[in-house]
Amino acid sequence: MTQGPLHGRHALVTGGSRGIGVAIAERLVAEGALVTILGRNATRAGQVAKAIGAAGFVSADVTDRNGLTEAIRQAEERQGGVSILVNNAGAAESAPFLKTPPEQFQRMLSVNLDSVVTACHAVLPGMIAAGTGRIVNIASTAGLKGYRYVSAYVAAKHAVVGLTKALALETAETGVTVNAVCPGFADTDLVRESVARIHEKTGRSDAEIIADMVRDNPQKRLIDPREVADCVYWLTGADAGSITGQSLAVAGGEVM
Numbered sequence: 471m472t473q474g475p476l477h478g479r480h481a482l483v484t485g486g487s488r489g490i491g492v493a494i495a496e497r498l499v500a501e502g503a504l505v506t507i508l509g510r511n512a513t514r515a516g517q518v519a520k521a522i523g524a525a526g527f528v529s530a531d532v533t534d535r536n537g538l539t540e541a542i543r544q545a546e547e548r549q550g551g552v553s554i555l556v557n558n559a560g561a562a563e564s565a566p567f568l569k570t571p572p573e574q575f576q577r578m579l580s581v582n583l584d585s586v587v588t589a590c591h592a593v594l595p596g597m598i599a600a601g602t603g604r605i606v607n608i609a610s611t612a613g614l615k616g617y618r619y620v621s622a623y624v625a626a627k628h629a630v631v632g633l634t635k636a637l638a639l640e641t642a643e644t645g646v647t648v649n650a651v652c653p654g655f656a657d658t659d660l661v662r663e664s665v666a667r668i669h670e671k672t673g674r675s676d677a678e679i680i681a682d683m684v685r686d687n688p689q690k691r692l693i694d695p696r697e698v699a700d701c702v703y704w705l706t707g708a709d710a711g712s713i714t715g716q717s718l719a720v721a722g723g724e725v726m
C-alpha cells in the first residue's frame with residue numbers, strides 16, 4: 471500500500487471483483503486508498519482483494535437492501551467510514567421491448583438503480599458529517615442515449631444519471647461530490663463471454679462481433695477498463711472538488 475494521494479481514505483467498490491470493478495479497485499489501491507471490495511461471491515471477492523492488495527472485502531447481493539446495508543456497515547466497522555463510494559455493480563438483459571416483461575424492468579431497476587440508492591443511503595450521513603466525500607456511479611453510455619433491445623437497461627441507467635444530478639444538488643454545500651462515469655463497450659470478461667456466445671450461435675468471427683459492438687464508437691475499439699478507472703480516480707481526488715453532477719462518457723467519442 472502506497473503513501474499516495476488517497477492515503478488512508480476508505481473506498482468501497484461494489485461489483486469490485488470483476489471487470490471494470492477490479493480495474494477501479496486496483497487503481498484506488500495504487501493511489502493509497504484503503505479499498506474494500508464488495509462482491510456477491512465471497513470467495514472471488516476475497517481472492518481479488520488479496521491479489522490487488524485491497525484492505526478487505528465484504529459479500530452481498532446488491533439487490534438485497536438489508537444485506538447490502540449490513541455489508542457496508544461491516545466494511546465501515548473494519549476500515550472506518552467510507553469516504554469514497556464507487557457504485558459499479560450492475561447487469562444488463564436484452565430483449566425487444568414488446569418481449570420485455572415487467573419483471574425484467576424490475577430486475578434491471580433493482581440491480582442498476584436500487585443498489586445505488588441503498589449504498590448512498592448507507593454512506594451519505596457519514597460523508598456529510600465528515601464534511602467530505604466522493605460518490606462515483608458507474609452508469610453507461612446507455613444512461614446518455616438509447617440502444618435497441620435493451621430498453622429496461624437503458625431506463626435504469628438513465629435513472630442512475632438522473633439520481634446523480636439530484637444528489638449532486640442536494641449535497642453541493644456539504645463537501646460531497648456525486649458524479650457518474652459512463653463507459654461504452656469495454657474489454658471485460660463479461661463482454662468476451664458475450665462475444666463467445668454470439669460466435670457459438672452465429673458462427674461469426676470474434677472480430678466481426680466486436681466490430682458490430684463498437685460501430686457507434688468513432689475510435690472503433692473496446693474501452694480499456696483502466697481508462698474507466700483513471701476517470702474514477704480523478705473524480706475522487708482533491709483536484710476534482712468542483713466537479714459534481716456530471717456524467718462523463720468514456721466511450722471514444724460515441725457521446726458528444
